Amino acid sequence: MSHRFTIDALKELIAARSDGEQGLRICAEHVRTSELRAILLTHLHDCAQAVQELQSLVRVLGGDPEAGLPAAGIRGLSATDSAAAHRRWADLRAALACDEDRVILDECERGESRALEVYRNALDDPLPDLVRAIVLRQFEDVMTNHDQIRDLRSQQSIRANLAAGNGAQAGQH
Numbered sequence: 001m002s003h004r005f006t007i008d009a010l011k012e013l014i015a016a017r018s019d020g021e022q023g024l025r026i027c028a029e030h031v032r033t034s035e036l037r038a039i040l041l042t043h044l045h046d047c048a049q050a051v052q053e054l055q056s057l058v059r060v061l062g063g064d065p066e067a068g069l070p071a072a073g074i075r076g077l078s079a080t081d082s083a084a085a086h087r088r089w090a091d092l093r094a095a096l097a098c099d100e101d102r103v104i105l106d107e108c109e110r111g112e113s114r115a116l117e118v119y120r121n122a123l124d125d126p127l128p129d130l131v132r133a134i135v136l137r138q139f140e141d142v143m144t145n146h147d148q149i150r151d152l153r154s155q156q157s158i159r160a161n162l163a164a165g166n167g168a169q170a171g172q173h
Helices: 004-030 034-060 079-098 101-124 129-172
Strands: none
Touching: 004 034, 004 101, 004 129, 034 101, 034 129, 101 129
8 A cells, every 4th residue: 555645745744843843942052031932942842743654654654754845846946935934944044133022932833733744644645553643743733832832922011011011101101
């Protein structure tokens, strides 16, 4: 029985999680607060574990997790995926230049949203039961991480608005 399509879906998940791992590593290095850094490092650890688990699944199915995706462009990415990855890294660099935790969290949330999209696509495919169970569990983990980052970003926005409001009020007195 050929598992070519399942292996391809798993490799797309590996690529998405590896990209997320890199983005989280960079963001964790640049956030200002130790609380946010600790949360991002936990998410980074989760990403790394997910990648290892997905790579093991590819091996069990007879594939090579290091090999590029079939019918893909340079380095395993189609032209569309390559352009999207380039835009993502450009956005991340711009967020880092702002040096604000809220802006960095925006990029983290965007990265987790991208991972959710890839997981949804994989779950739309007919996957063997064991693979589906693992992919579904990881999807739920990514959803939890996404929601936590979204909530943290919202808290940062509220704090920024309160600080701006207090500064404006102090200037009026």
